[in-house]
Amino acid sequence: MVDSLKKPGFEELRPGIKVPAKETILSPKFYTTDFDAMAKMDISPNEDELRAILEEFRADYNRHHFVRDAEFDQSWDHMDWDTRKQFVEFLERSCTSEFSGFLLYKELSRKLKDKNPLLAECFGLMARDEARHAGFLNKAMSDFNLSLDLGFLTKSRKYTFFKPEFIFYATYLSEKIGYWRYIRIYRHLQANPDKRIYPIFRFFENWCQDENRHGDFFDALMKAQPQYLNTWKARLWCRFFLLAVFGTMYIRDTQEPGFYEVLGIDAREYETYVIQKTNETAGRVFPVMLDVDSPEFYQRLDVCVQNNRDLATIVASKTPKVLQIFQKLPLYASNAWQLLRLYLMKPIASAPAQGTVR
Numbered sequence: 001m002v003d004s005l006k007k008p009g010f011e012e013l014r015p016g017i018k019v020p021a022k023e024t025i026l027s028p029k030f031y032t033t034d035f036d037a038m039a040k041m042d043i044s045p046n047e048d049e050l051r052a053i054l055e056e057f058r059a060d061y062n063r064h065h066f067v068r069d070a071e072f073d074q075s076w077d078h079m080d081w082d083t084r085k086q087f088v089e090f091l092e093r094s095c096t097s098e099f100s101g102f103l104l105y106k107e108l109s110r111k112l113k114d115k116n117p118l119l120a121e122c123f124g125l126m127a128r129d130e131a132r133h134a135g136f137l138n139k140a141m142s143d144f145n146l147s148l149d150l151g152f153l154t155k156s157r158k159y160t161f162f163k164p165e166f167i168f169y170a171t172y173l174s175e176k177i178g179y180w181r182y183i184r185i186y187r188h189l190q191a192n193p194d195k196r197i198y199p200i201f202r203f204f205e206n207w208c209q210d211e212n213r214h215g216d217f218f219d220a221l222m223k224a225q226p227q228y229l230n231t232w233k234a235r236l237w238c239r240f241f242l243l244a245v246f247g248t249m250y251i252r253d254t255q256e257p258g259f260y261e262v263l264g265i266d267a268r269e270y271e272t273y274v275i276q277k278t279n280e281t282a283g284r285v286f287p288v289m290l291d292v293d294s295p296e297f298y299q300r301l302d303v304c305v306q307n308n309r310d311l312a313t314i315v316a317s318k319t320p321k322v323l324q325i326f327q328k329l330p331l332y333a334s335n336a337w338q339l340l341r342l343y344l345m346k347p348i349a350s351a352p353a354q355g356t357v358r
Contacts, residue, residue, distance in 0.1 A: 010088070010146060018146045020153055021092055026252040028097035030157045031104050033167045038108065039115035041164070046224035050118060053217050057125035065206045066136045071199040076143055083197065086259040088144055095137035097178075099150055100157075101171070101214075102130035122217055129210045140200050165228040168218050169241040173282060175215035177245060180277045182208035188265055195264040219285045229287055238286040239347055246275045246290065247301060247339060255305050272298065288347040296345065300338040307331040 011019035021027065043050055076084070109124035134150065141147045162170065186204035189196045196202070222228050229238075250271045253260065257267030275292050283289040291297060314327050 010085075012146075013149060013152065016142075016145055016147060017149050017152075018088075018092065018141070020096070020148065020156065021089070023158065026248055028093060028100055030100045030159045031167060031170070032107070032159045032161050033104075033164055035108065035111035038119075038164050039112050041116070041119075041225060043116070043119065043221070043224045045226070046220050047118070049220040050122070050217070050224065053213065053220055054118065054122050054125075056213055057122060057129075057217075060125075060128075062129070062132070062206050062210055065203065066132050068136075068139065069199070071202075072143065076198075079197065082258070083262050084144060086262055087198065088141060088146060090259045091137050091141045092148065095134050095141070095148055096153065097174070098130050098134040098137060099148075099153065101174070102127050102134055103154060104167075104171070105130060119221075126214050126217065129214070133207065133210070136200070136203070140198070143198075165225070165234075165237070166241070168222050168225075168228060169238060169286075170245070172215055172218035172222065172285070173241060173245045173278065175211045175218065176281050177249065177274060177278045178211035179208045179215065180274045180281070182211065184270060184273060185263065185265070189263065192264055195262075197262060215281075222285055229285065235287045235347075238282075238288055239290065239343060242279065242282060242286070242288075242290050243339065243343055246278070246292070247304070247342070250275065250298075250301050251304050251308060254302075255308050268298075283348075283350040285350075287350055289350050290342075291345055291348055294345065297342065300342050303338050304335050307335050 013019055079087070105123045105127035109120045109127055112120035112123065138147050138150065182204040185201060186208070189201050228234055253271055254267045260267040260270055272292075279289050279292050308331075311328055311331050314324050314331075317324070319327065
């Protein structure tokens, strides 16, 4: 009998330990920052809100949530290979993203402990949440005879240095977009239980509330640092990070929509919904929002998606590597042009919308 779980498709570092997916521009990133600058921040302009959020973190509403129940105790041999492959790749991306958050928050907690204990405790409790999420996802991978060596991942991944304000922009958007991604999937599978291929999706409603609280923390932290929001440079950088996060997610998921098709979700509709909701949410703190209701926004991203598919075709071909370089150049240039045009689209001022309930 052929063991379907050993069907070719995943490289292993050693038996049962998956080789981490190759790093690309669309992969989850590992970050480091200027810890001294972070420690010196004056949080007094919004300290009351930060203390209120700290109390929510201490309450630990999901302390008993991430517990595997009887539904996990079964064989998954019935899952066809293509579905299994798509799902394991989703678990790996999600686990890597959560684990990168854990590493960053844990290091911030350690570095700020003696200089800014309030922030240090907040980061420590967020690291707790991220560790739970990563562990739960990695355990899910083990149901398919695979897991990630998180220690190896810590040492082998490249770390991107971001100044504190860039960390705030990026992690705020990551946490808020995580909320909208998880809640959208959860609600879809509530309405279509026959598409719920694995029990982890039942946990997404409470899970995404962790993401939401983390995002609220960065919202409050940025409001304590008005120089990160109220200057012309801040407006330009907020536009950049909105486009970078939205573009990365849209291109990655619509380029290879297999996982969402398994769940009965139209990837393009899903991405559009998540982008619109995250854009609205970001408008509560960022000085600008992107004009994501413009058809041009998605048309240009769709050009990038097709360019990336063409790039993958070139890489998979038997064309000599030197010739491949020349074949790729127009596609890279097209991607750069599309993204530049998107960045230059007139943004929407957030000020009139801030303070409103959405």
